[in-house]
Amino acid sequence: MPELPEITLLARQMKDELVGKTIVGVTVLQPKILNVPQDSFCEALNGARLIDVRHHGKWITVETTQGWLMLSLGMGGEILLFADDRQFPEKRQLVLTFRDGTHIVVSFWWFGYAHYAEHPEDHAMTAKLGPNALDLTLDEFRALLRGRRGGIKSFLLNQGHIAGIGNVYVQDPLFRARIHPLRKIDTLTDDEIAALWRALQDTLQGSIDLGGSAWEMDLYGKKGGWSEEQMVVAYQESKPCPRCGTAVEKIRTGSTSTFICPQCQRLEP
DNA sequence: TTGAATGTTGAGGA
DNA sequence: CTCCTCAACATTCA
Numbered sequence: 001m002p003e004l005p006e007i008t009l010l011a012r013q014m015k016d017e018l019v020g021k022t023i024v025g026v027t028v029l030q031p032k033i034l035n036v037p038q039d040s041f042c043e044a045l046n047g048a049r050l051i052d053v054r055h056h057g058k059w060i061t062v063e064t065t066q067g068w069l070m071l072s073l074g075m076g077g078e079i080l081l082f083a084d085d086r087q088f089p090e091k092r093q094l095v096l097t098f099r100d101g102t103h104i105v106v107s108f109w110w111f112g113y114a115h116y117a118e119h120p121e122d123h124a125m126t127a128k129l130g131p132n133a134l135d136l137t138l139d140e141f142r143a144l145l146r147g148r149r150g151g152i153k154s155f156l157l158n159q160g161h162i163a164g165i166g167n168v169y170v171q172d173p174l175f176r177a178r179i180h181p182l183r184k185i186d187t188l189t190d191d192e193i194a195a196l197w198r199a200l201q202d203t204l205q206g207s208i209d210l211g212g213s214a215w216e217m218d219l220y221g222k223k224g225g226w227s228e229e230q231m232v233v234a235y236q237e238s239k240p241c242p243r244c245g246t247a248v249e250k251i252r253t254g255s256t257s258t259f260i261c262p263q264c265q266r267l268e269p
Numbered sequence: 270t271t272g273a274a275t276g277t278t279g280a281g282g283a
Numbered sequence: 284c285t286c287c288t289c290a291a292c293a294t295t296c297a
């Protein structure tokens with residue numbers, strides 16, 4: 001479940017390790033992950049030197065001297081750094097080999113993308129994204145919500161509005177701000193919006209500080225420290241709410257599920 | 270065997 | 284135009 005914290009950490013590590021290196025080999029093991037024909041993809045990146053690695057929402061954006069590589073791990077996966085080529089994981093979709101003999105191995109278990117774009121603005125999936133959730137001030141957050149009528153949870157998950165929040169990291173902030181996921185945006189008070197913004201920053205930054213999710217690996221294969229113990233209500237079905245003791249419930253919210261405390265997060269006042 | 274799981278897109282309808 | 288729902292898609296697990 002790589003969301004903003006894990007992607008932020010991966011992009012940071014990739015930047016530290018890879019900037020300045022030159023790609024001398026591109027191996028695609030599953031062409032369906034590409035947005036261009038395999039030949040053009042390999043040709044475009046072969047010989048490219050890495051200039052920078054950043055992220056936009058859940059996408060890792062790699063700037064090279066020959067255009068941009070955009071990576072999305074979808075529902076889960078890893079990007080691992082290897083010093084030699086002996087112990088690659090069985091399942092892998094893309095391997096980049098650098099002139100110094102190191103490799104980057106990209107694998108995801110479902111729905112991932114490795115896209116090439118000559119210019120970043122050519123790549124619709126990243127160009128359409130809203131600002132990164134952690135780069136947003138409270139005033140900007142308020143401005144984004146102004147005039148909206150939909151449910152708050154689906155707004156937060158919409159990457160075109162705010163980038164980086166997924167179904168894992170959206171649940172605890174809603175609980176901490178005591179907001180039901182189906183609450184309509186135009187019924188939220190100023191205080192609730194401020195509490196939600198605060199809780200989002202705290203949850204996301206807190207996970208980054210702990211090295212990201214304990215179910216995902218970083219560039220070196222190391223797992224993060226943000227585990228079940230850090231979750232307040234997320235995935236804590238039928239356990240007591242830490243605030244009032246009521247049993248946590250799992251509810252359907254559109255096509256996803258959300259764990260809530262039915263007492264603290266009421267739909268009706 | 271069935272359905273649900275972290276994501277994204279596109280189509281369609283109110 | 285906005286917002287919601289549905290289905291589809293590279294898999295894995297209970």
